[in-house]
Amino acid sequence: xxxxxxxxxxxxxxxxxxxxxxxxxxxxxxxxxxxxxxxxxxxxxxxxxxxxxxxxxxxxxxxxxxxxxxxxxxxxxxxxxxxxxxxxxxxxxxxxxxxxxxxxxxxxxxxxxxxxxxxxxxxxxxxxxxxxxxxxxxxxxxxxxxxxxxxxxxxxxxxxxxxxxxxxxxxxxxxxxxxxxxxxxxxxxxxxxxxxxxxxxxxxxxxxxxxxxxxxxxxxxxxxxxxxxxxxxxxxxxxxxxxxxxxxxxxxxxxxxxxxxxxxxxxxxx
Numbered sequence: 591x592x593x594x595x596x597x598x599x600x601x602x603x604x605x606x607x608x609x610x611x612x613x614x615x616x617x618x619x620x621x622x623x624x625x626x627x628x629x630x631x632x633x634x635x636x637x638x639x640x641x642x643x644x645x646x647x648x649x650x651x652x653x654x655x656x657x658x659x660x661x662x663x664x665x666x667x668x669x670x671x672x673x674x675x676x677x678x679x680x681x682x683x684x685x686x687x688x689x690x691x692x693x694x695x696x697x698x699x700x701x702x703x704x705x706x707x708x709x710x711x712x713x714x715x716x717x718x719x720x721x722x723x724x725x726x727x728x729x730x731x732x733x734x735x736x737x738x739x740x741x742x743x744x745x746x747x748x749x750x751x752x753x754x755x756x757x758x759x760x761x762x763x764x765x766x767x768x769x770x771x772x773x774x775x776x777x778x779x780x781x782x783x784x785x786x787x788x789x790x791x792x793x794x795x796x797x798x799x800x801x802x803x804x805x806x807x808x809x810x811x812x813x814x815x816x817x818x819x820x821x822x823x824x825x826x827x828x829x830x831x832x833x834x835x836x837x838x839x840x841x842x843x844x845x846x847x848x849x850x851x852x853x854x855x856x857x858x859x860x
Contacts, residue, residue, distance in 0.1 A: 614681030
């Protein structure tokens with residue numbers, strides 16, 4: 591668990607670094623994700639980090655948390671719950687609270703058995719799955735902030751955790767929409783940020799997804815429309831999957847409309 595916990599901390603630290611010099615007013619900047627502001631995104635990441643930590647550290651506190659959140663979630667008022675929970679914390683104060691907590695959380699999870707089961711809003715999951723989900727959420731929601739700041743994120747090979755999650759949720763991407771997968775998962779060949787080539791499944795020239803690992807992660811996390819990437823899709827199963835891939839839990843979500851999620855002009859690279 592030490593490497594996976596480090597991956598989560600490193601991804602969080604990368605996001606922290608691009609925000610540490612912002613003014614409090616900057617945190618009210620809207621993003622391409624549902625018009626959420628930087629404050630909205632950070633409170634979302636922080637609150638669910640707290641839930642992940644308490645799921646193993648304090649089950650009673652976690653159960654009380656779930657009781658509170660379920661009513662608002664069922665009523666479609668997730669942000670109402672999150673804003674109430676955060677109690678007005680915003681800007682640099684929120685950024686620093688989020689950072690202090692993810693350091694505490696990753697320190698704790700680094701020492702756990704990856705197979706240890708913890709509670710969650712839905713079915714129980716392993717500690718490994720819990721931390722992988724936090725990494726995916728941080729990476730996906732963080733992209734909206736990079737985009738709004740005009741910063742081209744330079745990914746690291748730790749996104750392989752998200753690639754694997756995207757592959758493991760192939761069936762889920764159809765089931766969540768009440769569909770049956772139209773065939774077996776395609777062959778996948780992706781170029782990692784380091785230039786290494788990652789291959790998954792049996793080589794096929796009739797059913798495959800190829801391209802960069804970063805763009806694959808963008809599609810399965812629904813932070814980019816497939817049409818806004820250079821991924822190469824071969825076969826109807828690949829096309830069906832990538833049109834609505836969803837690597838996260840919850841109700842079915844729709845990928846962003848083509849050309850609505852992108853990095854603003856005058857971008858720098860971090």
